[in-house]
Amino acid sequence: MSGRPSVKDLRSVIKNIQKIIKELDKKQIFGQEQRENFFFDNHIEIMKEYPFLVSHLCSGNDNSMLEIMFRHLEEVEVGDKTYEQADLVVGEKLANNYIKPE
16 A cells, blocks of 8 residues: 555544544634644644644534545455545545535
């Protein structure tokens, strides 16, 4: 496999980010911009490596598409799918969920 992090590694990163966000809740630091600024100021290594994950998790948006992506990436890791197959399935789900037909 190339230099891509494993799904297990990504889940670990997400768990760490969520732990930091819970600490921000306790400190009453709310709002996506304030939380992202906290990461820039205090966890720059995470912010540089995983800006999308930090931004997404700080936003409070639905994480269901992340789970779908991870499930398909796990299938790639064990050899049940190629990246191209996973890309097509996830892309189709994204389109069905977020692109409204005219």
